[in-house]
Amino acid sequence: MQVQTSAIVISSLKYGDNGLIIRCYTQNSGIESFILKNAFSGRNKKSSVFLILNQIKIIYDQKKNSNLNYLKEADAEIYYQSIYSNPIKTTITLFLGEILNSVLQEEETNLSLYQFLSSGLNEFDSNRTNYADFHLWFLINLTRFLGFFPNYSENYQFFDLTNGVSTHDFSSGFVIEKEELILFKNLIDLDFNAEETSKFNQIQRKKLLEIIIRYYELHISDFRRPKSLEVLYSVFE
Structure with missing residues (x-):
């Protein structure tokens, strides 16, 4: 099932050469963990979206009985003005x-x-x-x-x-x-x-x-x- 929700990044860990494992507090279902492939490669680099406590909008495939879902899309929902410049x-x-x-x-x-x-x-x-x-x-x-x-x-x-x-x-x-x-x-x-x-x-x-x-x-x-x-x-x- 595909799910769209707002989320707050709680942690982000590099996985392999280009992947990320991201833990978020989501608006829809509380704590969820995700895997994102190719986060550091190509034109679609997404690593900066997953800075700690960033507020983002995500779409992911939710699998039953799985603690790790695959992210399909992720973009900033709130653009901070000072948190990461101060x-x-x-x-x-x-x-x-x-x-x-x-x-x-x-x-x-x-x-x-x-x-x-x-x-x-x-x-x-x-x-x-x-x-x-x-x-x-x-x-x-x-x-x-x-x-x-x-x-x-x-x-x-x-x-x-x-x-x-x-x-x-x-x-x-x-x-x-x-x-x-x-x-x-x-x-x-x-x-x-x-x-x-x-x-x-x-x-x-x-x-x-x-x-x-x-x-x-x-x-x-x-x-x-x-x-x-x-x-x-x-x-x-």
Whole structure:
């Protein structure tokens, strides 16, 4: 059966001399993997279409009981203006792509998640000055769709990362308090689209990212600490 859908590129791996294996989050059916032949040869080179987190339109042959479908056509659906021309944005994009490749597994339609990914990337691309906090906002709000958005409440001394709830019990697991708790609350309350300036400085940003990575590690059993994390830290130094 031939299928046409919008998709967001999550990963791209060279296959043989001229082929690509591409993993996408599709609008129609969630995570799908594809093989594309002759991606690097001839006049119809398509490798640039499959940059990480590109938004594309694809046509493919869907086979029953197969985890790898053949792409017939693929073209850009959204043309980014700054994501791949701004080195900081590019680094953030590659980092988020690595996270998404690790955490997105469902092979079913989730239009709300697709819309979150698409609209977030579009806002990130169009924001010319205030984008340094985007990855923090993106990751904390992604947990809404992964099932462990923080259940934060005022007037509690600690936040328990293991159980995802505010608490008075310091011994309940991995907890944050004081300055870290204030930063975490400010991140939960952050409206990236409404902020005119970055809310966090370099030190706060790094501290928050470590908290978020630990939070993901505690809630996703096979979560892998991103290899691109240190590169991301370096671009903000």
